[in-house]
Amino acid sequence: MSATVIDGKAVAAEVRERVRLDVEKLEPELGRPPGLATVLVGDDPASAIYVRNKRKASEEAGIRSIHHEPDGGISQEDLIELVEQLNDSEEVDGILVQLPLPDQIDPDAVIESLDPGKDVDGLTPTSAGLLARGQPGLVPCTPQGVMELLRSAGVDPAGKEAVIVGRSTLVGRPLASLLLGADATVTTCHSKTPDLGEVCRRADILVAAAGRPALVTADMVREGATVIDVGTNRTDDGLVGDVDFEAVKEVAGAITPVPGGVGPMTIAMLLANTLRAAEARARSGTQRV
Ligand code: NAP
Secondary structure, eight states: OOOEEOOHHHHHHHHHHHHHHHHHHHHHHHTSOOEEEEEOOSOOHHHHHHHHHHHHHHHHTTOEEEEEOOOTTOOHHHHHHHHHHHHHOTTOSEEEEOSOOOTTSOHHHHHHTSOGGGBTTOOSHHHHHHHHTTOOOOOOHHHHHHHHHHHHTTOOOTTOEEEEEOOOTTTHHHHHHHHHHTTOEEEEEOTTOSOHHHHHTTOSEEEEOSOOTTOBOGGGSOTTOEEEEOOOEEETTEEEOSBOHHHHTTTOSEEOOSSSSSHHHHHHHHHHHHHHHHHHHHHHSSSOO
16 A cells, blocks of 8 residues: 655644744734844855745744844954844844854854754754754754654654654754653664664664665555655755655655655754744743743
């Protein structure tokens, strides 16, 4: 039997609508709309599109978009100074510095300068540490989107075998913490994992986040497993994931497509994080989440 295809666009639209309604409720308490600052450095065309989409989605959810586009030649020192101004701004609840940054700038130094209470990408060491310890904090958007997709498909990770292919700080590692926090038994694979197929076949929940087209083939998937494809690869055949979708959907119980699966969730969770950061500020009068 062919797998249920999980509709990321529909789930993302639900999350965005939920955020919009909560923003409406929060605004009187804040005395202003929640604010999301975006910082775009350089002229990477893909980054420009991502930021444009994030700003548009913010405005649609009632979140004020505060945009900065410094010159591509900006020094690391000046960029950190801009981040510090945004950290101090009363109107800004979330800050997003679009990556990659130009070569003269160390991205880690910029990320570390972010106020963790405004770190809506969940990338600061503080956010990562809180997540690894299972404590509340802002969580990276893509792994959070994966968890939301599992919820929407009625898949409870508790007691299940979850296998993640990929160990990046952006996706694989935070997702491992989230799945562990949801009581799954978690295995994280990477390029040095000797027999990837054997490990993947154990999975009730299999997440591919390697950035390798068709890495996950049908023989690597247990019958009835839930397969989430985070991969986003531009090929001559267009945008494809890490999973051989057509073949795997005949084995899996549920599967996300690319495009239209995890992709739309990332922006939706960014809005949810901005709302959360704004709520925390309204609640406590401080910037802690
Ligand atoms: P990344 O930093 O390049 O990490 C890739 C990970 O996959 C690494 O841990 C690497 O192992 C592992 N890997 C690579 N080839 C492998 C193989 N043949 N077998 C097993 N593991 C392998 O990538 P990322 O930032 O996590 O992104 C992963 C993919 O998700 C990319 O396609 C990216 O475009 C996509 N993505 C999509 C969204 C979205 O919104 N949909 C958001 C973020 C990322 P090593 O650590 O050993 O090198």
